[in-house]
Amino acid sequence: MLSQSRFAGYLAMNTKAIPQRPRSTQSLLFVSLWDNCLRHIRLDMALDSLSPCWLAAIFTIFIASMTAAPKNTWKKGRAIGLGVISGVFLCEVILRIYNPVPPAVKNGKLVLPANQKKTFTNNWISKLDKQIHYSRNSLGFRGPELPFNPTAILSIITVGGSTTECKYLSDSCTWSSRLYEKLHKENPAVWLNNAGIDGHTTFGHLLLIKEYILNLKPRYLLLMTGVNDVELDQPDDFDRMAEKKIDTRSAKLLLKSLVNHTELGRSFMNYYQLKVAYKKGLIHRETDLASLVDNPLKEEVISAKLAKQSPYLIAYRQRIDSIITLCQRAGIQPILITQPALYGNYIDSATHISVGNKWMAKDPLGDNCLLMEKVLESYNDVLRSFSRKTSVIDLARLMPKNSIYFYDFTHVTNAGAGKMADLLYSELSLLIHPVNKK
Amino acid sequence: MLFNSFDFLFFFAIVFPLFYFLPGQYRKVLLFIASCVFYMWFIPYYILVLFVTILIDYFAAIRIEGRETKSRKKNMLLIGILNTCLVLFFFKYYNFFFESFNFLGLTKIPHWNIILPVGLSFHVFQSLSYVVEVYRGNIKAERNLLVYANYVMLFPQLVAGPIERAQHLLPQLRTCNHRISYQDILTGATRFFWGLFKKLVVADTLGVFVNNTYGSYAEQPGILLLLATIFFAIQIYCDFSGYSDMAIGVARMLGFRFNENFNLPYFATSITQFWRRWHISLSSWLRDYLYIPFGGNRHGKLAMYKNLMLTMLLGGLWHGASWNFIIWGGLHGIYLSIEKALGLPSLKLRNIFFRFTGWLITFSLVCFAWIFFRSPGLQQAGNIIKTIFSHFSLHDVFAIDKTELGPILNDIILLFLLEWFIIRKFSFDNIFEKKYGDTYLAAFSTFLILYIFLFGNNDNSQFIYFQF
Numbered sequence: 001m002l003s004q005s006r007f008a009g010y011l012a013m014n015t016k017a018i019p020q021r022p023r024s025t026q027s028l029l030f031v032s033l034w035d036n037c038l039r040h041i042r043l044d045m046a047l048d049s050l051s052p053c054w055l056a057a058i059f060t061i062f063i064a065s066m067t068a069a070p071k072n073t074w075k076k077g078r079a080i081g082l083g084v085i086s087g088v089f090l091c092e093v094i095l096r097i098y099n100p101v102p103p104a105v106k107n108g109k110l111v112l113p114a115n116q117k118k119t120f121t122n123n124w125i126s127k128l129d130k131q132i133h134y135s136r137n138s139l140g141f142r143g144p145e146l147p148f149n150p151t152a153i154l155s156i157i158t159v160g161g162s163t164t165e166c167k168y169l170s171d172s173c174t175w176s177s178r179l180y181e182k183l184h185k186e187n188p189a190v191w192l193n194n195a196g197i198d199g200h201t202t203f204g205h206l207l208l209i210k211e212y213i214l215n216l217k218p219r220y221l222l223l224m225t226g227v228n229d230v231e232l233d234q235p236d237d238f239d240r241m242a243e244k245k246i247d248t249r250s251a252k253l254l255l256k257s258l259v260n261h262t263e264l265g266r267s268f269m270n271y272y273q274l275k276v277a278y279k280k281g282l283i284h285r286e287t288d289l290a291s292l293v294d295n296p297l298k299e300e301v302i303s304a305k306l307a308k309q310s311p312y313l314i315a316y317r318q319r320i321d322s323i324i325t326l327c328q329r330a331g332i333q334p335i336l337i338t339q340p341a342l343y344g345n346y347i348d349s350a351t352h353i354s355v356g357n358k359w360m361a362k363d364p365l366g367d368n369c370l371l372m373e374k375v376l377e378s379y380n381d382v383l384r385s386f387s388r389k390t391s392v393i394d395l396a397r398l399m400p401k402n403s404i405y406f407y408d409f410t411h412v413t414n415a416g417a418g419k420m421a422d423l424l425y426s427e428l429s430l431l432i433h434p435v436n437k438k
Numbered sequence: 439m440l441f442n443s444f445d446f447l448f449f450f451a452i453v454f455p456l457f458y459f460l461p462g463q464y465r466k467v468l469l470f471i472a473s474c475v476f477y478m479w480f481i482p483y484y485i486l487v488l489f490v491t492i493l494i495d496y497f498a499a500i501r502i503e504g505r506e507t508k509s510r511k512k513n514m515l516l517i518g519i520l521n522t523c524l525v526l527f528f529f530k531y532y533n534f535f536f537e538s539f540n541f542l543g544l545t546k547i548p549h550w551n552i553i554l555p556v557g558l559s560f561h562v563f564q565s566l567s568y569v570v571e572v573y574r575g576n577i578k579a580e581r582n583l584l585v586y587a588n589y590v591m592l593f594p595q596l597v598a599g600p601i602e603r604a605q606h607l608l609p610q611l612r613t614c615n616h617r618i619s620y621q622d623i624l625t626g627a628t629r630f631f632w633g634l635f636k637k638l639v640v641a642d643t644l645g646v647f648v649n650n651t652y653g654s655y656a657e658q659p660g661i662l663l664l665l666a667t668i669f670f671a672i673q674i675y676c677d678f679s680g681y682s683d684m685a686i687g688v689a690r691m692l693g694f695r696f697n698e699n700f701n702l703p704y705f706a707t708s709i710t711q712f713w714r715r716w717h718i719s720l721s722s723w724l725r726d727y728l729y730i731p732f733g734g735n736r737h738g739k740l741a742m743y744k745n746l747m748l749t750m751l752l753g754g755l756w757h758g759a760s761w762n763f764i765i766w767g768g769l770h771g772i773y774l775s776i777e778k779a780l781g782l783p784s785l786k787l788r789n790i791f792f793r794f795t796g797w798l799i800t801f802s803l804v805c806f807a808w809i810f811f812r813s814p815g816l817q818q819a820g821n822i823i824k825t826i827f828s829h830f831s832l833h834d835v836f837a838i839d840k841t842e843l844g845p846i847l848n849d850i851i852l853l854f855l856l857e858w859f860i861i862r863k864f865s866f867d868n869i870f871e872k873k874y875g876d877t878y879l880a881a882f883s884t885f886l887i888l889y890i891f892l893f894g895n896n897d898n899s900q901f902i903y904f905q906f
Contacts, residue, residue, distance in 0.1 A: 076620065076876065079874065079876045079880065080624075080876060080877070080880040081880075082881075083876065083877040083878065083880020083881040083882075083883075083884060084880055084881070084884045086881035086884070087881040087882065087885040087887075087888065088888065090881060090884075090885045091884070091885045091888045091889060094885075094889075098848050100845035100848050100849075100893050101845075101892070101893065117838075118842060119654070120650070121650075264888065267892050268892070271892060
C-alpha cells in the first residue's frame with residue numbers, strides 16, 4: 001500500500017550492506033531529481049533485474065497477434081506499426097501540455113525545484129529520522145526566504161552536492177540549517193540558504209553559480225566539493241546535451257541530441273540517468289561496516305590508482321579556479337570546504353571495527369577505504385592549495401571519523417550535521433570579517 | 439504474484455505462448471499448473487486451503503445433484519456452505535469475533551496471529567455460488583476435478599475477482615480448445631495496459647498523498663483530509679478496477695471472457711446506480727445469494743429495508759473483520775434504503791442540473807463512507823470527520839506542495855478525459871471493429887506503455903482488495 005515505505009523496505013532488504021561508492025567518470029550534472037527520484041528509482045531497480053521481461057512480454061504479444069491473424073499479416077503488422085508511431089506522437093503531445101517530471105535541465109538551464117514541501121517516511125536508513133520534513137523555498141534552495149534587502153545583511157549560500165543538500169535530513173537538521181541557527185543567534189541580520197543539489201559536481205556548481213547565485217550576490221559562498229568530482233575531467237554526452245545544441249560529432253550523438261529536443265526523449269533521458277545513478281551506487285543507503293569484507297590492496301594498486309588521478313586533478317583545479325574567479329569578480333567571497341568522509345585507515349570508535357581494508361564483498365577488485373581516503377584527499381589537497389587565493393576550511397581533517405556521524409561513507413547523520421555545524425561555526429568565526437558579522 | 443510485477447510479466451511471457459500453441463487437454467493442465475504457481479508466489483502452503491475449499495464444493499455439488507429429494511439436496515447444500523464458510527471464518531473472522539466476545543467479557547480467547555490467505559473471500563464466494571447454482575438446478579455439477587479446480591483458481595481472477603459465475607466460466611473451461619484471435623490478443627493487451635495505467639500511474643500516485651495525509655491525520659487541516667478522502671475514492675477505484683481490467687485483459691488474451699466488474703461508478707447519479715456499477719460481480723452476488731433469499735422486496739417496504747441493511751452489513755463484513763467495514767456497509771444500506779423510500783431509483787434525471795446534483799450528492803455520500811473504509815479505526819474516522827467539518831479553511835490548500843499536487847491532478851484529469859471520451863462511449867471490442875480499429879488500439883496501448891514506463895510507480899505495491 002504505502003509505496004514509499006515499500007520502496008524503502010526493498011532498499012533496506014537489498015542494499016543495506018552495499019557501501020556508497022564514490023563515482024567515476026559519468027554524468028553528474030543532473031542525476032539528482034529529488035522530487036521524482038523515489039518513484040523512478042523503484043522502476044529502475046525493477047528494470048535492472050528484469051528488463052528483458054518487458055521486451056519478452058510485448059514481443060510475445062506482438063508475435064502471437066501476428067500469428068493469430070494468418071490472413072493479411074503484413075497489413076496487420078503495418079496497422080500496428082502505425083498505431084505505435086501514433087501512440088508515441090500522442091504521448092509527446094500530452095507531455096508537451098504537462099510533463100509530471102519536469103527535467104532538471106531545460107533549454108540549457110538548470111531548473112531548480114522551487115516551493116517544495118514534503119514529509120516522507122524513511123524506512124531504509126536506520127540512523128536517520130523516521131519522518132523527514134523536506135522543503136525548498138521560492139528560490140529552489142533549502143532555508144529561509146530571501147529577505148527584502150539581502151545586500152544589507154550577512155548573506156551566505158552553501159553550494160555542493162548531496163553532502164551539502166542533506167536531502168535525508170529534515171530541514172532543521174542539515175548542517176547548513178544548524179550553522180544558520182548559530183550565526184543567527186549571534187547576529188539576527190544573517191541569511192543562509194542551502195543550494196546543495198544531490199549529484200552535482202563542479203560542472204553543476206559552475207552552472208548554478210552563473211545562472212542563480214551571481215544574481216543573488218551573497219556575501220559568502222561556502223563550497224563543499226570533492227567526492228562527486230573524483231575521476232571526472234569533463235562533462236559527458238548528457239551534460240553536453242543540456243546545452244541544447246545539435247551534436248553532429250557522431251551519428252549516436254546526433255540521435256541523442258535530437259531525442260533531447262522532444263519531451264518524451266528528455267523524460268527517457270532523465271529516466272536513463274537515474275538508472276545510471278543507481279547502477280553506479282549514487283543512491284543513498286546505509287553502510288553497515290560490520291557487513292563489509294576486508295580487501296587489502298597491494299601498494300602497486302594504490303600507487304596506480306593515485307597516479308590515474310593526475311589528469312582529473314588538473315581539470316578539477318581549473319574548475320575550482322574558475323568558480324573562485326567568477327565569485328570574486330562578482331564581489332562574492334568564496335570559502336572552500338574540504339570533503340569529510342568516513343574513509344581512512346583507523347578503528348571506528350563506535351563499532352570498534354578496523355576500517356582501512358573494508359570494501360564490498362561483491363566487488364573484490366574494488367577500492368578499499370584506505371585507498372579511497374587517499375584518492376579523496378588528493379582532491380581535498382586541490383582545495384587546500386587555494387588557501388592563498390581564498391579562505392579554506394579543512395573540514396576533512398577537523399571532522400572526527402566516527403560512524404555515528406555518517407550513515408554511509410560520505411553522508412552525515414543528524415549528529416554528524418550538528419558536529420559539522422559546530423566545526424564550521426568556530427572556523428567561520430575566524431574567517432568572516434567582524435564588520436560583516438555585525 | 440502481482441499483475442504489476444515483473445515476475446508476472448516473466449510468468450505470462452512463458453504461459454501465454456505455451457497456452458497459445460497447446461491443444462485443449464494440455465491447456466487445462468497448463469492452466470492448473472500456472473494457477474498454482476501464481477497463487478503459491480504469495481505464501482506457498484496456503485494452496486492447501488484453496489485445495490480444501492475446492493474439494494469440499496466439488497464433492498458437495500456432486501452429492502447435491504445425486505440426491506433425489508429437495509430436503510436432502512438442501513442438507514448437502516448446507517454442509518457444503520457451512521464447510522466453506524468455516525474456512526472463511528477460521529482465517530478471516532476468528533480474531534474479530536473472539537476479540538469482540540473478549541471485550542464483552544464472554545470469553546478469554548487469545549489473539550491468533552495468522553495471515554489471511556490472499557483472495558480467500560473471492561474464491562470462497564465463487565465456490566459458494568457454484569454449489570448454490572447446482573442446488574438451484576441452473577447448472578450441472580462438474581465431474582472433471584481439473585476443470586472445476588480451474589474454475590475456482592483460474593489465475594487472472596484468483597486473488598481479487600471478478601467473482602465469476604459457474605454458468606458463464608465453466609463452459610469456457612470444459613473444452614479449452616478455443617481459437618485465440620487477433621482481436622482477443624489486441625483488445626486483451628489494451629485492456630491489461632489500461633488497468634496497469636490505472637493502478638501504477640493513478641492509484642499509486644494518489645496513494646502516496648493519501649497515506650501521508652491519513653497517516654498523520656491529527657496534524658492535517660480539514661481541507662487536506664477532505665482532499666485525501668476524495669483522492670482515496672479515486673485511488674481505490676483505480677486500484678480495484680485496474681486489477682479487474684488487468685484480470686479481464688489477461689483472460690481475454692488467453693481467449694476467456696470475464697464479466698465486467700466496473701462501469702464508471704463515479705459517474706453514477708444515485709447510490710442504487712453506484713452499486714450497479716461498482717464491483718458488479720460482488721453486488722450481483724450479494725443480490726442473488728443474500729438479498730433475494732432474505733426475501734428481497736417481496737414482503738413489504740419495511741422487510742425490504744431490513745433486507746437491504748442486512749445485505750449491505752454482510753457486504754461490509756465481507757471486506758474485512760472490522761467495525762469500520764461494517765459501518766461502511768451499514769452506511770450504504772442506509773443510503774439505499776433512503777433512496778428506495780424516496781423513490782429515487784425510478785426517477786429519470788434528464789435535466790443536466792438535476793443530474794449534476796444527483797452526481798454531487800452520490801459522490802459526496804460515497805466519499806463520506808470511504809472515510810470509515812480507509813481509517814485505521816473508528817475513533818480515527820470520527821476525528822477525521824470532525825476535523826473536516828470543524829477545521830475547514832480554503833487557505834490551507836496553498837500549503838500543499840505544488841510539485842506533489844501537480845502530478846496528482848494531471849493523473850486525475852487524464853483519467854477523467856480518457857474515461858469520459860473513450861471508455862464511457864466504446865468498449866475495446868467496439869473500437870477494434872471500427873475501421874483502423876487495430877491501429878487505434880495499438881496507439882492507445884503504446885501511449886499507455888510509455889506513460890506507465892515513465893511515470894508509473896512500480897514498487898510492486900499490493901492491491902487494496904487483496905486483503906479481502
